[in-house]
Amino acid sequence: MYLTRFRINTARVGARRLLSSSQRLHAAVMSSFVEAAPRHEEGGPRVLWRIDRNAKPEVILYVVSPDRPDLTHLVEQAGWPTTGTWQTYDYADFLSRLTAGDTWAFRLTANPVHNIRRTADEPRKRTAHLTPRYQAQWLLKRQKEAGFRVLEKPKEQRRLAEGDEHQLIIHGRDPRSFGKTEEATGRKNHVSLVAVTFDGRLEITDADAMRRTLTSGLGKAKAYGCGLMTLAPVG
């Protein structure tokens, strides 16, 4: 597995073209691999990507992939061709060193959704969680199976009586909306989804499940920049 970091030059027209549509960015990421990705089996490693908007001029694309990518086309369209390229890191080694009980800072951009119906005779429909409270519940419900536990806050740091028990910040709510041509039918379609970014601290409870989460993603819309979790040392 590899983790790749690429800084996007937001002043370029190509960057704006890519950032304005998750569909285009997905295509650009997928075309960084020589071999067209085989249909991934459920739960197996796959190509995941995420955009981190740390500051207005600092927009970074992270890609986690089974194969080593070549982002030359992205550098040409949306990078700094003579001074800045991309960095690829060995992710497999890092993953093999993860053990239960470790504490890490994490970042996850995900698409928290649930399936609901408003009336009894209506079909169930996938619907986005829009409030931070339910978005947090969405993550906390999945943490055990994903192999980690979001750390709790000491009592004196909690600002709310309820709903502020964890070391978790939800920010960067990003409603995305873009056009798409269906591969199977060739018909034009429209996709809209809500991505949010979770920042916090976690403790690994199950190293294998954690490795699976980091390489195959969490939640829906994985092709559209959602579901990639990364770990960093607790600062």
Added chain:
Amino acid sequence: MSVLLLRLAGSLQSWGSAARFARRTTESAPTKSGVIGLLAAAQGRDRGDDLTDLAALRFGVRVDQPGTRIRDYQTAHHGDTDKSMPVSERFYLSDAVFVAAVEGDGVLIDELYRALRAPAYLPYLGRRSCPPSKPVELTVHMDVGLEGALAGERWHAAEWYQRRLRREKTVALEVIVESRSGGDDPGDTLRDQPLSFDPRHRRYGLRTVRSTSVRVPNPLARTVAARRTPPPDHNPATVLKGV
């Protein structure tokens, strides 16, 4: 010496001091003649009555919410002859809040306070078409002077205005007070010292005013803890080896 505090808040106010003829301007703060007139009306005095005791009160005003100046273009016809009257321009302060204070003899101040609780003629803010939106009378202070009473009163600006200034823990409010008589400190002069409200011949004298400012706490100031925590830095590459 006692001080009576008044709250002058209304959707429209108009305080003219030098306005004549068809262009009726307003000052940016209440005038002494306007407030003395309000007090005299509350007591039930007639236009022609003597008002030397009221005119002798020392007057000060604090600008809690400056409001905006708006202009009205007014046409009218004479009630009997139906002849058109001269077109007039009238200026108002919209959404303004002031705290006015009068300082004087304790007995008179008490009387005025009671008169405001049960006014003989209803109070209005400079012009009869401008009713106050809240009770005018606030409190009577027995021991502090005019400046002290104005500085100690809480901020009466509207909630939306206080929230707009939520970045400021304390706000500076302009205070315009009358200079003590006999003192020769320089200041601005304003012709709004009422001598007579007699409708046949209204007369006003000059008085000297001085403008300072006081700081009052903002109850809706945002505390540091309430600010949103910025997301932490996150760089997953720090623990990885490049290939």
